Amino acid sequence: MAATKMRCDARSVAKTNCVAWLESRLDAPHLTRRRREKGSREEKRRVGMTRLARQITPNRSILFHLIASITLLLSHLSLSRLYIYIHQYKFFISYYLKSVSTLLIKQSKEEIMELRRGPWTVDEDLMLINYIANHGGGQWNSLARSAGLKRTGKSCRLRWLNYLRPDVRRGNITPQEQLLILELHSLWGNKWSKIAQHLPGRTDNEIKNYWRTRVQKHAKQLNCEVNSKKFRDTVRYLWIPRLVERIRAASSSASCPIATFSSSYNSATVTATAAAATRFSSPTVSECVTDCYSGSTSAQGDDAIREESIMCGGLDESIFSQRDYDNYAGLVECNNLWSVEGYNWNF
DNA sequence: AATGAATACAACCGCAGCTCT
DNA sequence: CAGAGCTGCGGTTGTATTCAT
Numbered sequence: 210m211a212a213t214k215m216r217c218d219a220r221s222v223a224k225t226n227c228v229a230w231l232e233s234r235l236d237a238p239h240l241t242r243r244r245r246e247k248g249s250r251e252e253k254r255r256v257g258m259t260r261l262a263r264q265i266t267p268n269r270s271i272l273f274h275l276i277a278s279i280t281l282l283l284s285h286l287s288l289s290r291l292y293i294y295i296h297q298y299k300f301f302i303s304y305y306l307k308s309v310s311t312l313l314i315k316q317s318k319e320e321i322m323e324l325r326r327g328p329w330t331v332d333e334d335l336m337l338i339n340y341i342a343n344h345g346g347g348q349w350n351s352l353a354r355s356a357g358l359k360r361t362g363k364s365c366r367l368r369w370l371n372y373l374r375p376d377v378r379r380g381n382i383t384p385q386e387q388l389l390i391l392e393l394h395s396l397w398g399n400k401w402s403k404i405a406q407h408l409p410g411r412t413d414n415e416i417k418n419y420w421r422t423r424v425q426k427h428a429k430q431l432n433c434e435v436n437s438k439k440f441r442d443t444v445r446y447l448w449i450p451r452l453v454e455r456i457r458a459a460s461s462s463a464s465c466p467i468a469t470f471s472s473s474y475n476s477a478t479v480t481a482t483a484a485a486a487t488r489f490s491s492p493t494v495s496e497c498v499t500d501c502y503s504g505s506t507s508a509q510g511d512d513a514i515r516e517e518s519i520m521c522g523g524l525d526e527s528i529f530s531q532r533d534y535d536n537y538a539g540l541v542e543c544n545n546l547w548s549v550e551g552y553n554w555n556f
Numbered sequence: 557a558a559t560g561a562a563t564a565c566a567a568c569c570g571c572a573g574c575t576c577t
Numbered sequence: 578c579a580g581a582g583c584t585g586c587g588g589t590t591g592t593a594t595t596c597a598t
Contacts, residue, residue, distance in 0.1 A: 326567085326568080327567075327568095327591085327592090328592085347583095347584090348583080349583075349584080350582075350583070362583075362584090363568085363569090363583090363584085364568080367566090367567065368566090368567085370585095371566075372567095399587065399588090400586090400587090402585075402586060402587085413585095413586075414565080415565080417588085418564070418566085419565095421588095421589095422563065422564055423563095426563085
């Protein structure tokens with residue numbers, strides 16, 4: 210008698226638990242809530258899970274609980290009681306069976322397609338290039354799946370735009386480009402994509418990297434911040450005139466495509482340089498610079514670009530010497546000569 | 557030649573804005 | 578109207594390469 214009562218109580222508890230669990234999920238709010246959960250960056254990196262994997266994990270839990278609950282119901286209910294329950298929860302059961310089947314299909318697909326991260330291989334590059342050549346870009350998530358790439362759409366998009374795109378201009382940043390970057394950054398700040406629009410073939414990522422590595426390096430050497438007056442003045446009085454000189458020298462020694470605008474520079478006198486800077490900052494001249502690039506970029510290969518880069522002065526590393534930094538204070542004395550009407554460096 | 561530091565840049569992440577359902 | 582998905586942007590990180598000792 211006591212044993213029967215205990216068994217009944219156990220059944221009752223099991224049923225109560227199952228029903229409570231089922232009812233608690235009738236509105237299924239956790240499906241959305243769990244998806245929104247965000248772990249710390251370190252945690253994600255440590256576990257090595259993708260965002261998709263994080264979405265899948267709680268679904269497994271749902272499935273487990275559902276199967277466990279159904280098993281419990283079947284083991285504790287008579288057929289007639291089971292029929293009542295099925296009838297009572299038919300809408301809910303229908304909803305969950307549908308959800309679970311969808312989840313299982315999605316999960317199996319994604320688990321088979323284990324997502325890759327890190328550097329792209331040559332094969333992956335070829336797959337992406339071939340697919341875009343045949344089907345075009347856009348819709349990157351579906352593109353990644355259709356192309357058979359085990360990458361996120363985001364990763365595919367980034368690889369294409371920053372590296373594989375045929376019109377991406379490789380090679381060193383030329384003095385002309387440096388000048389343009391300095392000027393445009395002074396106008397717009399860290400608007401890399403906007404700046405990149407004025408440097409054909411250069412990506413926002415490349416310009417951002419250039420700024421962070423090489424430009425900020427000089428700020429570091431001066432023991433100042435990039436946005437400080439000291440650095441702004443250095444750029445203004447040292448860097449830009451040197452760049453202008455480089456461009457001018459290169460254009461006079463060779464028929465550089467930039468010669469059309471750089472010939473207007475005469476950095477021998479500060480006022481002339483300032484005038485050139487004024488010209489350069491105007492949209493018309495900037496467009497001329499852009500045209501110069503676009504005219505030469507499409508026709509030139511990597512070697513030609515590198516050659517041009519070397520011819521025009523190469524990297525900016527040699528723009529400054531230690532003596533230049535030492536003489537910085539003296540150069541600032543010329544400040545009054547730089548007050549050009551209508552021109553605002555606005556660093 | 558070995559090795560640690562510095563550099564360059566490819567790739568990732570989070571977020572915001574937009575569109576579609 | 579809310580939510581999901583997509584895209585683009587800017588900040589940050591990981592790692593291969595180069596340089597200095």
